[in-house]
Amino acid sequence: MIRLEKVSKVYFMGDVEIRALDSVDLEIARGEFLSIMGPSGSGKSTLLNILGVLDKPSEGSYFLEDVDITLLKDRELAKVRNQHFGFIFQSYNLFPELTAVENVMVPLAYAGTPRRERRERAEHLLASVDMDHRFNHLPTQLSGGEQQRVAIARALANDPTLILADEPTGNLATDQGAEIMEILQKLNENGTTIVIVTHDPAISTYGKRLVRLRDGAIANDEVKEGARHA
Ligand SMILES: Nc1ncnc2c1ncn2[C@@H]1O[C@H](COP(=O)(O)OP(=O)(O)O)[C@@H](O)[C@H]1O
Numbered sequence: 001m002i003r004l005e006k007v008s009k010v011y012f013m014g015d016v017e018i019r020a021l022d023s024v025d026l027e028i029a030r031g032e033f034l035s036i037m038g039p040s041g042s043g044k045s046t047l048l049n050i051l052g053v054l055d056k057p058s059e060g061s062y063f064l065e066d067v068d069i070t071l072l073k074d075r076e077l078a079k080v081r082n083q084h085f086g087f088i089f090q091s092y093n094l095f096p097e098l099t100a101v102e103n104v105m106v107p108l109a110y111a112g113t114p115r116r117e118r119r120e121r122a123e124h125l126l127a128s129v130d131m132d133h134r135f136n137h138l139p140t141q142l143s144g145g146e147q148q149r150v151a152i153a154r155a156l157a158n159d160p161t162l163i164l165a166d167e168p169t170g171n172l173a174t175d176q177g178a179e180i181m182e183i184l185q186k187l188n189e190n191g192t193t194i195v196i197v198t199h200d201p202a203i204s205t206y207g208k209r210l211v212r213l214r215d216g217a218i219a220n221d222e223v224k225e226g227a228r229h230a
């Protein structure tokens with residue numbers, strides 16, 4: 001599904017060059033559940049943002065279904081992003097003034113879902129993450145785990161082929177984090193490809209494959225023992 005070839009990301013701070021990613025080759029097949037680990041500053045978020053087309057490589061190629069998307073215009077990239085990807089962040093990133101159901105309706109509006117269908121679909125998505133009792137709560141009225149479940153429902157709104165999650169359990173208590181990972185695991189069993197960045201070895205055990213980054217490069221890439229391959 002995805003192939004990165006010699007992807008680098010370089011930042012300049014004054015005269016100083018920072019290689020956040022250094023010539024990364026990475027292939028991700030449909031149905032994978034990939035965990036990315038590595039020390040702070042090793043390039044995990046940079047890699048995830050490039051995979052999700054939130055950021056562009058400085059060098060190298062990104063093939064999505066054999067199309068080099070580094071050659072696309074910004075408007076076309078936005079379309080690719082909306083059609084293919086769902087994002088989950090450590091701090092949930094919900095709109096604070098919108099209720100749970102309204103938050104999930106936002107990407108449906110962008111995708112052009114008819115107004116009368118949005119609420120019904122949003123409620124259905126919230127129910128799928130066991131949030132059917134919290135439709136009209138604001139983010140501040142929800143626990144961290146509940147906010148993250150709303151964020152997952154929102155990420156699922158446009159039926160993504162790939163879910164990208166940057167430390168999705170980083171702000172959660174262990175039991176709430178496990179609930180989030182079980183939801184992601186179930187989505188993966190139903191065919192959604194998942195890439196997750198985590199600091200936590202326990203969280204990485206949910207994945208079927210583990211990539212370790214060090215200094216912007218892949219230090220290790222292994223399929224987990226006993227992991228099933230799609
Ligand atoms: N916008 C930026 N400008 C300058 N340097 C950056 C920027 N974003 C990230 N970096 C640097 O790139 C490296 C990798 O960052 P990041 O991908 O956020 O690491 P991680 O998520 O593994 O902690 C770090 O050294 C970081 O300081």
Ligand SMILES: [Mg+2]
Nearest residue numbers: 044045046166
């Ligand atoms: Mg990070």
